Structures are given as C-alpha cells and as structure tokens.
Amino acid sequence: MDRMHFGQHSSSQFNEALESIRNHLMEMGGLVEKQVVDALEALLRADSGLAEKVLQTEEKVDQQEIQIDEECARVLALRHPAASDLRLIIAVSKAVSDLERIGDESAKIAAMALQLAEEGESPRGYVEVRHIGNHVRNMLRDTLDAFARFDADKAVEVAAEDTEVDMEYRSAMRALVTFMMEDPRAISRVLNIIWSLRALERIGDHARNIGEQVIFLVKGTDVRHISIDQMEKEVKKP
Amino acid sequence: MDRMHFGQHSSSQFNEALESIRNHLMEMGGLVEKQVVDALEALLRADSGLAEKVLQTEEKVDQQEIQIDEECARVLALRHPAASDLRLIIAVSKAVSDLERIGDESAKIAAMALQLAEEGESPRGYVEVRHIGNHVRNMLRDTLDAFARFDADKAVEVAAEDTEVDMEYRSAMRALVTFMMEDPRAISRVLNIIWSLRALERIGDHARNIGEQVIFLVKGTDVRHISIDQMEKEVKKP
Numbered sequence: 001m002d003r004m005h006f007g008q009h010s011s012s013q014f015n016e017a018l019e020s021i022r023n024h025l026m027e028m029g030g031l032v033e034k035q036v037v038d039a040l041e042a043l044l045r046a047d048s049g050l051a052e053k054v055l056q057t058e059e060k061v062d063q064q065e066i067q068i069d070e071e072c073a074r075v076l077a078l079r080h081p082a083a084s085d086l087r088l089i090i091a092v093s094k095a096v097s098d099l100e101r102i103g104d105e106s107a108k109i110a111a112m113a114l115q116l117a118e119e120g121e122s123p124r125g126y127v128e129v130r131h132i133g134n135h136v137r138n139m140l141r142d143t144l145d146a147f148a149r150f151d152a153d154k155a156v157e158v159a160a161e162d163t164e165v166d167m168e169y170r171s172a173m174r175a176l177v178t179f180m181m182e183d184p185r186a187i188s189r190v191l192n193i194i195w196s197l198r199a200l201e202r203i204g205d206h207a208r209n210i211g212e213q214v215i216f217l218v219k220g221t222d223v224r225h226i227s228i229d230q231m232e233k234e235v236k237k238p
Numbered sequence: 239m240d241r242m243h244f245g246q247h248s249s250s251q252f253n254e255a256l257e258s259i260r261n262h263l264m265e266m267g268g269l270v271e272k273q274v275v276d277a278l279e280a281l282l283r284a285d286s287g288l289a290e291k292v293l294q295t296e297e298k299v300d301q302q303e304i305q306i307d308e309e310c311a312r313v314l315a316l317r318h319p320a321a322s323d324l325r326l327i328i329a330v331s332k333a334v335s336d337l338e339r340i341g342d343e344s345a346k347i348a349a350m351a352l353q354l355a356e357e358g359e360s361p362r363g364y365v366e367v368r369h370i371g372n373h374v375r376n377m378l379r380d381t382l383d384a385f386a387r388f389d390a391d392k393a394v395e396v397a398a399e400d401t402e403v404d405m406e407y408r409s410a411m412r413a414l415v416t417f418m419m420e421d422p423r424a425i426s427r428v429l430n431i432i433w434s435l436r437a438l439e440r441i442g443d444h445a446r447n448i449g450e451q452v453i454f455l456v457k458g459t460d461v462r463h464i465s466i467d468q469m470e471k472e473v474k475k476p
Contacts, residue, residue, distance in 0.1 A: 066460050073328060076328075077324055082315050086315055177426055184419050187418050222307065222308070225304070
C-alpha cells in the first residue's frame with residue numbers, strides 16, 4: 001500500500017491544487033452541516049424565516065458541488081494524479097454528490113417546516129425528530145472530521161452509527177403510524193414529520209457513504225456494500 | 239469544443255478499455271432497468287417470489303458499481319484520459335452511483351411488495367403506481383439510450399419528463415392522504431403504496447441525473463441545478 005503523501009509533491013502547484021480541493025470540500029461540508037442544523041431548528045421551533053433561509057442557501061451548496069467537480073476534472077486532465085492523490089480526487093468527487101444530497105434533504109425538511117408552520121404543529125413526533133436529528137448531525141460532523149484527518153477508524157464508527165439510526169427511524173415510524181390510526185385528522189401534519197424523519201434517515205446514509213470514501217482514500221479498499229464487521233477487518237489490515 | 243472521438247485512439251488498448259467501460263455501464267443499466275420492471279410487477283401482482291428475486295439481485299447491481307468504478311480508476315491511473323475521454327470517465331463514474339441508487343429504490347419497492355403480500359392489498363393507489371411506474375421506466379430506458387448514443391437532445395427530454403413525474407407524484411400523494419383520512423384502518427397498507435411512489439419519484443430524479451451526465455459528456459457543460467429552458471439552450475449551442 002502506498003503511503004499517504006498529499007502535499008509532498010515536487011510540484012508546488014500540484015500540492016496547492018490538491019490542498020484547494022480538500023479545503024473546498026471541507027467548506028462545502030461546513031455549509032451543509034449548517035443547513036442540517038438550521039433545517040432541524042426551523043422544524044422544531046416552527047421558524048418559517050429560518051426555513052426560508054435554508055431553501056435560499058441550497059443554491060450555494062449546488063454551486064459548490066459544481067465548482068469542486070470542476071477542480072477535480074482540471075487536476076485529472078492536467079496533473080495525472082496517481083495512487084493516493086488519485087484516490088483523493090475520486091473520493092472527493094463521490095463525497096460532493098453525497099454532500100449535495102444532504103443539502104437536498106435539508107431543503108426537504110425546511111419545506112416541511114414551512115408546511116407545519118402553515119397547517120399548525122403535528123401533535124406527535126418532535127421528540128423523535130430531535131433525537132434522530134442530533135444523531136445524524138453528529139454522524140455528519142464525524143464523517144467530515146474523518147475526511148479532514150484521514151481517519152479510517154472514525155469512518156467505520158460512522159457506518160456503525162448508521163445502523164442505529166435505521167433502527168431508531170423504524171421504531172419512530174411504527175409509533176407515528178399507530179398514532180395516525182388513532183387520530184386520522186392529524187394524518188397530514190404527522191406525515192410532514194414522517195417525511196422529515198425519512199430525510200434525516202437519508203442524511204445518515206449519505207454520512208455513511210462519505211465515511212466509506214474516507215476508508216477507500218486511506219486504505220485503498222472499496223468497502224461499499226459490505227457489513228460493518230467486514231469493514232472493520234479491512235480497516236485493521238496493516 | 240473537442241469532437242467526440244471515443245474509440246479513435248492510436249492505442250488500441252486504450253480504445254478497448256473505454257469501450258469495455260461503456261459496455262459495462264450499459265450492462266448495469268440493463269440489469270437495473272429489469273430490477274425496476276420486476277419490482278413494479280411484484281407490487282402490482284402481489285408476487286412475493288418476484289419481489290424476493292429483486293432483493294436477491296441487488297447484490298449483483300452493487301458488484302457492478304464497484305467493478306465499473308475500479309475500471310474507471312484504472313484508466314485514470316494508467317491512461318491519463320483528456321477531453322471527451324476524461325468526460326466519459328467522469329460521466330460514467332457519476333452515472334453508476336445513480337444506477338446503484340435506482341437499484342436501491344427498486345429493492346425498496348420489492349420490500350413494500352412483500353409487506354403488501356403479507357398484510358393484504360392496499361385499497362387504493364395501484365393505478366398511480368402503474369402510471370408513474372411506466373413513466374419512470376420509460377425515462378430510465380431513454381436516459382440509457384441517450385448515454386449509448388451520446389444523444390444530448392434526448393437527455394433534455396428526460397429532464398423535462400422528470401418535472402411531469404414530480405407533478406403526477408404530488409397529485410397521487412394528495413389523493414392517497416385524503417383517502418387515508420377517510421379510511422384510517424387502511425393507513426398502514428396505503429403507506430406501503432406511498433413509499434413505493436416515493437421510490438418511483440426518486441428513480442425519475444436519478445434518470446434525470448444520468449441525462450445531465452450525458453449532456454456534460456457530449457457538450458462539455460455542467461447542466462446540473464439549472465432549469466429545463468437553460469438546459470435546452472446549452473444543448474442547442476453549436
């Protein structure tokens with residue numbers, strides 16, 4: 001396995017290009033994290049103003065995706081990266097798609113917040129939104145941290161968290177479906193909460209995907225579509 | 239704009255590598271199309287056996303994603319593709335992610351088919367599933383066709399179809415929510431239909447995404463996150 005050697009090229013322009021791509025990915029990650037946090041707050045506090053802000057900021061996230069992909073294409077065309085440099089470009093290119101989709105899901109939550117501010121609050125589900133919301137928000141922070149530090153172990157932890165989020169999501173869904181059957185007049189409002197939980201569950205999936213790219217980047221192994229146990233074994237390999 | 243010149247390299251090995259990647263993408267596309275069709279049939283005919291088959295085939299889709307990404311990485315590392323060759327690799331690398339996710343959504347529909355076969359049919363929603371299902375299935379076929387023929391005009395058509403699917407989806411959702419309020423005992427079964435419609439709507443999004451990669455490949459322009467009108471203008475440019 002080749003060692004990680006970003007930023008140790010004889011060409012300082014190459015170093016700068018790779019460094020710039022990493023920085024832009026981290027910047028996009030920070031913005032997307034803020035979108036998730038704001039969308040959750042907008043939903044939990046029935047804050048239409050904040051929800052509107054999330055919807056308006058989505059365009060900026062989209063622009064960052066396009067810009068980073070352009071940077072990656074330029075490096076591929078001009079610099080012919082190999083080994084861990086090439087894996088960095090590939091991992092970034094996959095990760096920006098996931099970040100953009102997390103941005104999308106945040107916008108969906110913001111749209112639900114607007115609906116609920118208009119229709120009136122849902123009688124149930126906010127506890128679950130807060131709980132699962134905090135969980136996936138931490139996963140997103142950890143997965144970005146793992147990318148920044150090339151920390152494959154932390155990336156495996158994020159993947160393991162995703163399994164927990166999926167269980168929490170299914171349990172919340174069961175409770176909310178039962179509640180809707182008891183109080184059908186609330187169906188439309190409860191559904192807004194259900195869509196938001198679904199969006200949060202998807203954000204967890206995308207955080208896991210980004211973690212898988214970190215492992216690919218650091219270890220050179222594609223760990224998509226395997227179990228957490230197998231993933232751990234791959235990461236423990238010297 | 240450089241002309242499309244796949245398969246016209248002095249190196250026949252390079253030609254073969256690009257040709258192989260294209261063929262594998264088309265093969266994966268064919269398999270994923272079959273997954274969508276089978277998942278729909280399983281749902282509409284309450285066919286548990288077919289639903290199980292879709293779930294079992296998902297692994298094969300996942301393996302194809304990994305294999306095609308490996309091929310792309312190899313070409314990037316060894317062949318240093320430029321211009322339209324590089325765009326082909328980038329477009330394929332993005333498109334496989336979308337195809338894999340279409341596979342995921344098909345598996346979700348198959349899981350809903352199993353649930354409905356167990357709980358008993360939903361009293362509503364099959365007409366909508368059949369209609370929207372046929373629509374996104376055609377979109378997927380057209381977007382793969384556009385990729386095979388480097389047909390940017392057809393890719394724009396797929397994007398325009400996606401807007402229609404979104405409208406059909408919203409209209410179906412409204413009808414089903416109203417129905418659930420009238421017959422709360424059916425909520426759980428109707429929700430399985432709602433999740434299936436959601437999955438179909440997502441498949442439409444992914445078909446559109448693949449179409450955007452076709453336009454990037456053919457025209458060299460990133461048309462993500464712009465309107466259909468703008469997209470048409472970009473494609474009309476000489």
